[in-house]
Each structure stands twice: as structure tokens, then as C-alpha cells.
Amino acid sequence: MQQNSSSSEPIVSLHNVQKSFGALRVLDGVSFAVARGEVLALIGRSGSGKSTALRCIDRFEKVDGGEIVVCGHRVDRPDVNLRALRQDVGIVFQSYNLFPHLTIEQNITLAPCAVKGMATSQAKDLARKVLVQVGLEEKLHAYPEQLSGGQQQRAAIARSLAMQPKVMLFDEVTSALDPELTGEVLKVIEQLAADGMTMVMVTHEMGFAKGIADRIVFMHRGKVHETGPASILTSPTTPELTQFVGTGNLKS
Amino acid sequence: MGGHLNINHLMFLGQGALWTIGLSLIALIGGGIVGFVIALARISPLKSVRLAGAIYVQLIQGTPLLVILFLGYFGLAAIGLKVSPLVAAGASLTLYVAAYLGEIWRGCIESVPKPQWEAAEGLALSRTQRMVKVILPQAVRIATPPTVGFMVQIIKNTSLASVVGFVELMRSGQIVNNSLFEPFAIYAIIAATYFAMCYPLSLFSQRLERRMGRGRSNLAPA
Numbered sequence: 198m199q200q201n202s203s204s205s206e207p208i209v210s211l212h213n214v215q216k217s218f219g220a221l222r223v224l225d226g227v228s229f230a231v232a233r234g235e236v237l238a239l240i241g242r243s244g245s246g247k248s249t250a251l252r253c254i255d256r257f258e259k260v261d262g263g264e265i266v267v268c269g270h271r272v273d274r275p276d277v278n279l280r281a282l283r284q285d286v287g288i289v290f291q292s293y294n295l296f297p298h299l300t301i302e303q304n305i306t307l308a309p310c311a312v313k314g315m316a317t318s319q320a321k322d323l324a325r326k327v328l329v330q331v332g333l334e335e336k337l338h339a340y341p342e343q344l345s346g347g348q349q350q351r352a353a354i355a356r357s358l359a360m361q362p363k364v365m366l367f368d369e370v371t372s373a374l375d376p377e378l379t380g381e382v383l384k385v386i387e388q389l390a391a392d393g394m395t396m397v398m399v400t401h402e403m404g405f406a407k408g409i410a411d412r413i414v415f416m417h418r419g420k421v422h423e424t425g426p427a428s429i430l431t432s433p434t435t436p437e438l439t440q441f442v443g444t445g446n447l448k449s
Numbered sequence: 450m451g452g453h454l455n456i457n458h459l460m461f462l463g464q465g466a467l468w469t470i471g472l473s474l475i476a477l478i479g480g481g482i483v484g485f486v487i488a489l490a491r492i493s494p495l496k497s498v499r500l501a502g503a504i505y506v507q508l509i510q511g512t513p514l515l516v517i518l519f520l521g522y523f524g525l526a527a528i529g530l531k532v533s534p535l536v537a538a539g540a541s542l543t544l545y546v547a548a549y550l551g552e553i554w555r556g557c558i559e560s561v562p563k564p565q566w567e568a569a570e571g572l573a574l575s576r577t578q579r580m581v582k583v584i585l586p587q588a589v590r591i592a593t594p595p596t597v598g599f600m601v602q603i604i605k606n607t608s609l610a611s612v613v614g615f616v617e618l619m620r621s622g623q624i625v626n627n628s629l630f631e632p633f634a635i636y637a638i639i640a641a642t643y644f645a646m647c648y649p650l651s652l653f654s655q656r657l658e659r660r661m662g663r664g665r666s667n668l669a670p671a
């Protein structure tokens with residue numbers, strides 16, 4: 198499905214990343230890298246550190262130690278240019294976080310106009326384009342509250358795409374949705390992967406991860422416990438992943 | 450003392466009522482502007498600015514308005530700064546209202562869910578853009594009912610300006626009473642006039658709150 202032959206620098210790389218909340222060590226020497234066009238799925242139990250690792254990539258959390266490089270930005274350094282970083286990185290959250298006072302179109306055009314100085318007419322064309330991409334072109338003038346959860350999440354993905362990021366982060370984007378709505382969101386993400394978008398996703402959807410991810414990172418107690426191609430989900434080598442995949446299968 | 454309540458007395462009271470409205474507007478506009486600055490200071494990323502805002506709020510909220518008025522009029526005069534009752538009352542009420550509106554608005558800004566900040570941050574908006582385009586429009590909706598409700602307090606509190614000789618509704622009532630000595634009738638008129646100014650605002654605030662309540666339940670995520 199993807200081309201992993203890209204030999205250039207990784208888009209995202211974490212090296213020996215440390216992060217504590219008070220006395221709790223959430224990330225304990227986490228390292229992984231994501232190449233251009235690659236889809237990486239972060240999986241693990243609640244509290245294993247996977248969401249924190251994802252949030253560190255976009256500097257929503259500051260790390261205590263280690264090195265994070267994202268599209269050439271040294272994210273671990275205090276002097277990182279956050280606005281430049283966030284133009285290169287798109288993030289989609291579990292709770293959609295659309296702006297409730299703006300229409301879907303305004304939600305999408307806000308950042309391209311305000312951050313990139315794009316002309317309004319051009320931004321509106323862009324909004325229509327990204328909404329077509331997520332299958333929501335008819336909702337251009339609707340307000341978020343008029344949309345279902347799945348539609349809101351697709352609109353949030355479209356909003357993120359409009360900034361033309363080099364890498365997309367997905368933080369449990371289907372966890373707030375019922376199974377029926379989960380499907381429509383996953384389909385959009387699959388299409389993005391097929392188009393070659395570089396993605397890092399935290400997910401509980403094991404079947405989805407198996408189908409879409411080029412690589413799986415299984416986190417356990419703040420460490421990368423097992424990593425490999427999607428096939429490790431069917432033939433795990435560590436007892437922890439075996440147990441995790443077992444419970445995951447029971448759940449779905 | 451003599452005479453009966455006549456049209457001239459009522460005209461005088463009416464003029465006082467207009468000054469009550471005028472002073473309320475001065476307090477609301479002045480206090481609103483300063484209060485907005487206080488609200489922003491209270492959520493500033495700079496600790497020293499946050500602290501300065503907090504100290505201001507605590508000082509004003511811990512001081513009776515009557516004392517602030519005395520300080521503004523008699524206190525300043527004693528150190529050589531002679532100000533008119535209007536200036537003293539307007540400035541004192543502005544300082545007083547700013548502390549309360551600042552706190553109300555800070556609460557409203559902070560009650561916009563944190564993920565809204567994060568989503569705006571994730572889209573590379575600057576702090577000012579996040580505030581102006583994402584947070585404030587939502588905070589204004591939340592802030593409208595309590596702000597309208599607080600205006601009732603402002604109107605009633607302007608009556609304290611009578612002690613520095615500012616002739617608003619309360620003071621004009623006292624003056625009329627001094628010549629007629631019919632305290633029950635006159636103060637009943639004064640009370641009814643305050644009520645007529647405040648009650649519509651109270652009703653309006655309640656209606657806004659109900660409408661907000663409906664809006665909020667609609668906004669709850671699925």
C-alpha cells in the first residue's frame with residue numbers, strides 16, 4: 198500500500214525520551230522513528246505512555262530528557278519555533294475540538310488565513326477540497342453541533358489537512374465514537390494512508406492497526422516493549438503483547 | 450417645612466434618576482475596560498502580571514465601596530487633589546466594578562474547555578489569535594448573563610455616591626425630603642424607581658441564562 202523505500206531522514210524521531218509527571222515516570226527511554234509516508238500505530242494499555250509520547254511530538258508536553266526531531270525541528274529544545282513546528286504537524290484529538298462558534302467552513306479556513314495569510318477566496322476553495330476528501334462537502338455551512346460525532350471528527354481531520362501538514366498525529370480519534378461512526382472515520386484515515394500521508398496514531402482499534410500500520414509500537418510501562426511490522430499483532434513475542442492482543446480481541 | 454410633593458419635585462427626582470443611569474454607564478464602561486485588562490492579567494503567562502492582577506482584585510474586593518468613595522473624594526482632597534463628585538464617584542465605581550467584572554470574565558475565559566486552546570495551538574495560531582478568534586467569542590457567550598446580572602449591582606451601588614454629594618437618585622431624594630419631610634412617600638418613590646431600573650435587567654439576565662442552558666446542552670458531545 199505504501200512506499201517505505203524513502204531513504205531520506207525520518208519525519209519524526211524520538212531518541213531515549215524521558216518524561217515524568219511528578220513522581221510518575223510516564224516515558225522511560227522511548228525511541229522510535231517514522232519515515233516519510235509511513236504509518237505508525239502506538240498501542241498499549243491505558244497509562245502505558247502512548248498518548249503522552251504522541252503529545253510530545255507536537256510539544257503539548259515538554260520532555261525531561263532525550264531528543265525529539267520532527268521535520269527538522271528540535272522539539273526537545275526550549276527554543277523550538279512552536280508555530281513553525283505546528284504548521285508541519287497536524288493533530289486530531291479524541292474529542293474533535295471543533296470550534297463551536299464557527300461553521301465547518303470557518304473552522305477550516307481560520308488557520309490558513311490567520312497563520313499562512315491565505316486569501317479568503319483561496320481558503321474557501323481549499324475548505325471545499327478537504328471536505329470532499331473526507332466526504333462532508335455538503336456540511337460546509339453547518340455548525341459543529343449539527344453534525345454527528347463521526348462527521349465532527351471527519352471535519353476535524355479536514356481542518357487539520359487544510360494546513361497541509363507533513364505528518365498527521367491521531368490521538369485515539371475513534372474512542373468517543375460508537376462502532377458505526379468509527380467505521381466512517383477509519384475509512385477517511387485509510388484513504389489518507391493510501392495517499393501517502395505520514396501518520397502516527399494512538400489507537401485501540403487492533404483490527405484497524407493491523408490493516409493500516411506499516412509498523413506497530415507496543416508500549417508498556419513507559420517503554421517501547423515490542424515493535425515490528427503489523428504481523429507482531431498476530432504473532433507477538435512478548436507475553437505482555439500476547440496478553441494485550443488477547444484482551445483486545447475479546448473487546449472487539 | 451412645608452408644601453406638598455409637586456411636579457417640580459418629581460422632575461428633580463427624574464433628573465437624579467438620569468444621573469444614576471449615567472453614573473451606572475460610566476461605571477460599566479470604565480469598569481468594563483479596566484476589568485477586561487484585569488481578566489487578561491489574571492490569565493497572563495507571566496507570573497508577575499498574574500500576581501499584580503490578583504493583588505488588585507483582592508484589595509478592591511476586600512474594601513467596602515463606601516471607603517473607596519471616601520478615599521477618592523475626601524482622601525484625595527486632603528492631599529491637595531480636589532476632584533468633583535462626578536469624577537470621584539465615576540473613578541471609584543470604575544475601580545470597584547473592574548475588580549468584579551475582571552473576576553467574572555476571567556472565570557468565563559477559563560471555562561472555555563482547555564481542548565479548545567489545544568486545538569487552536571495545534572493549528573499554529575499565535576496566543577493572540579487563539580484568544581481573539583477562538584476563546585473570546587466563546588467566553589462572551591458564557592459571560593453575557595452574569596455580566597447583565599452584575600449591572601443590577603452596579604445600579605444599586607451608585608446610590609452610595611450620594612455620600613460624596615453627587616446628586617443621583619438617592620441624593621435627590623434626600624434633598625427633596627429635606628424640604629418636604631415626607632420620608633415614607635419619597636423613599637418609596639426612590640425604591641420603586643430603582644426597582645423599575647433593575648427588575649428588567651434581572652429578568653433579561655435570567656432569560657439569557659435559560660437560553661444559555663439550552664445552548665450548552667445542545668453542545669454536549671455525543
